[in-house]
Amino acid sequence: MLANNPIVLTVRGLAKIYGPGCPQCFIRTGPAYDSNICPICGTIVACHDISFDLAQGEILGIVGESGSGKSTLVRCLYFDEEASSGESYLAVYQAGRVNLLQETSQHKRHVRNHLMGMVYQNPLLGIKPHFTAGGNVAEKLLTADIYNFQAIRERAANLLARTEVPLARMDDFPAHFSGGMQQRVQIAKALANNPPLLFLDEITTGLDVSVQAKVLDLVKEIQRELGIAMVAVSHDLGVIRMLSDRTAVMKNGRMVEIGLTDQILEDPQHQYTQLLVHSML
Amino acid sequence: MNDTILTVQGLSKKFTVHILDKRTLHGCDNVSFAMQPGEFMGIAGPSGSGKSTIIKCLYRTYLPSGGSVWYRTRDGREIDLVTANEREILKLRRSEISYVSQFLKVIPRVSAVKILAEELRERGWNTEAAQDRSYELLRLMNIDTKLWDAYPSTFSGGEQQRINLARALITEPRLLLLDEPTASLDNETKKVVLRSLLALKQKGTTIIGIFHDLESMHSLVDKVFTMRAGQCKSIKRMREVV
Numbered sequence: 001m002l003a004n005n006p007i008v009l010t011v012r013g014l015a016k017i018y019g020p021g022c023p024q025c026f027i028r029t030g031p032a033y034d035s036n037i038c039p040i041c042g043t044i045v046a047c048h049d050i051s052f053d054l055a056q057g058e059i060l061g062i063v064g065e066s067g068s069g070k071s072t073l074v075r076c077l078y079f080d081e082e083a084s085s086g087e088s089y090l091a092v093y094q095a096g097r098v099n100l101l102q103e104t105s106q107h108k109r110h111v112r113n114h115l116m117g118m119v120y121q122n123p124l125l126g127i128k129p130h131f132t133a134g135g136n137v138a139e140k141l142l143t144a145d146i147y148n149f150q151a152i153r154e155r156a157a158n159l160l161a162r163t164e165v166p167l168a169r170m171d172d173f174p175a176h177f178s179g180g181m182q183q184r185v186q187i188a189k190a191l192a193n194n195p196p197l198l199f200l201d202e203i204t205t206g207l208d209v210s211v212q213a214k215v216l217d218l219v220k221e222i223q224r225e226l227g228i229a230m231v232a233v234s235h236d237l238g239v240i241r242m243l244s245d246r247t248a249v250m251k252n253g254r255m256v257e258i259g260l261t262d263q264i265l266e267d268p269q270h271q272y273t274q275l276l277v278h279s280m281l
Numbered sequence: 282m283n284d285t286i287l288t289v290q291g292l293s294k295k296f297t298v299h300i301l302d303k304r305t306l307h308g309c310d311n312v313s314f315a316m317q318p319g320e321f322m323g324i325a326g327p328s329g330s331g332k333s334t335i336i337k338c339l340y341r342t343y344l345p346s347g348g349s350v351w352y353r354t355r356d357g358r359e360i361d362l363v364t365a366n367e368r369e370i371l372k373l374r375r376s377e378i379s380y381v382s383q384f385l386k387v388i389p390r391v392s393a394v395k396i397l398a399e400e401l402r403e404r405g406w407n408t409e410a411a412q413d414r415s416y417e418l419l420r421l422m423n424i425d426t427k428l429w430d431a432y433p434s435t436f437s438g439g440e441q442q443r444i445n446l447a448r449a450l451i452t453e454p455r456l457l458l459l460d461e462p463t464a465s466l467d468n469e470t471k472k473v474v475l476r477s478l479l480a481l482k483q484k485g486t487t488i489i490g491i492f493h494d495l496e497s498m499h500s501l502v503d504k505v506f507t508m509r510a511g512q513c514k515s516i517k518r519m520r521e522v523v
Contacts, residue, residue, distance in 0.1 A: 004372070055368055213390040220388065224403050242388050245371055260341060260367050267343040271299035278300065 005056040014050040014086030019043030046072040057227040061244030068250040113143040117190030121202035123182035129175035144193035159188040180211030287316040292348035308334035323498040326508030379454035385441040438465040459490030
């Protein structure tokens with residue numbers, strides 16, 4: 001399937017800092033110092049020098065301990081946070097020639113509404129609990145400029161069926177759903193605009209083990225059937241092993257290693273990756 | 282000799298273990314051999330001698346430290362599996378090169394038949410045809426019909442292993458890498474597995490395998506590669522071995 005699939009997303013030298021920043025910030029932080037806080041000016045270097053490519057239909061896993069910068073990275077790519085520097089190119093936007101990170105917020109919003117989807121760890125960040133399940137999907141469709149009521153209704157029903165939310169509950173409020181079902185509504189919503197690129201941020205973390213398997217299976221099916229490229233953040237190596245083709249490892253805001261998922265798990269090269277893998281239960 | 286499918290030259294694997302003060306462990310050292318299409322090679326040697334290391338280097342689960350592994354693809358391209366980029370490797374794994382270990386790693390709570398069918402759907406089969414072919418393979422692997430819709434995590438070791446094999450066979454690979462595929466099988470099932478390996482070989486699949494029992498290995502292979510302490514001790518054709 002991956003065959004000679006085109007590159008969907010190209011990220012180069014992405015950085016995100018919180019604080020004033022000084023010339024020493026990037027030099028005196030990172031895995032070598034086991035810290036992401038600059039000792040001179042106290043700036044937090046959440047991400048620095050992050051580069052990777054993502055092909056159509058590929059799932060890239062991002063692992064690392066909490067505070068390693070993995071969520072910041074996807075939030076920057078989805079424009080929830082503004083990256084401090086770096087480049088991000090989406091093949092389907094302006095033929096991949098425009099750095100999205102430097103676009104106006106209006107253009108960013110357009111890209112996000114039409115070309116990207118995001119699934120957060122906390123479903124309530126991605127859906128509105130007091131809109132109906134169907135209404136949540138409809139909201140995303142409206143932002144993607146689809147206004148025909150009948151079309152919206154059908155597409156919503158279709159997506160909710162796809163993510164196994166009972167149709168009888170389409171007009172209920174997610175506030176009354178279980179966590180697993182809220183997560184599936186969130187996934188349905190993220191898929192609504194049929195995005196070529198989907199971000200998944202710890203999507204199974206808060207879920208019951210029995211629901212985790214269902215959600216993972218759903219994500220794999222979406223990959224197979226729709227060929228969507230995904231960046232999946234997780235601290236759980238078991239999830240990453242099931243889900244991703246390639247995996248990147250983050251530590252103190254840096255990407256210390258990237259490779260085939262089985263290679264990362266069985267033949268880790270970086271000191272931190274070895275520690276991580278050997279700590280697996 | 283021009284249709285050699287795999288040429289391994291000077292393949293080496295060293296592990297640098299940071300936790301042990303960057304100590305270097307040797308997996309295998311300067312391993313060379315070549316495979317013709319349809320040839321079956323067994324790898325023998327004591328445990329810890331580097332048998333699995335070779336298999337995993339060929340599949341790129343291990344990053345080789347040196348040497349080359351030239352593989353000739355279905356469409357006639359020559360690719361060095363040591364240096365090929367990751368997407369090329371992923372593509373070959375989906376279409377030409379399969380690996381079977383003793384361990385089944387799948388998403389929990391997905392039925393046996395679905396695990397197999399998804400492999401086919403990923404390769405463009407329609408749902409119904411994929412299902413039919415999966416049933417056929419489960420039958421071939423002697424899996425009780427009662428288990429077809431059950432979750433493999435509840436299966437016995439031998440049953441899991443057969444699901445694993447079925448998964449590798451389903452795609453009719455050109456190069457099949459086996460790491461003790463018959464380790465936990467009873468005699469009856471072992472025969473079934475060995476028979477299907479033989480059928481694959483006759484169809485032209487090139488196979489490299491580590492076997493736990495030498496008897497089944499000798500009944501199948503054309504040649505035996507014997508390892509000792511990470512290095513090649515000998516490569517013998519079958520008639521020289523017996």
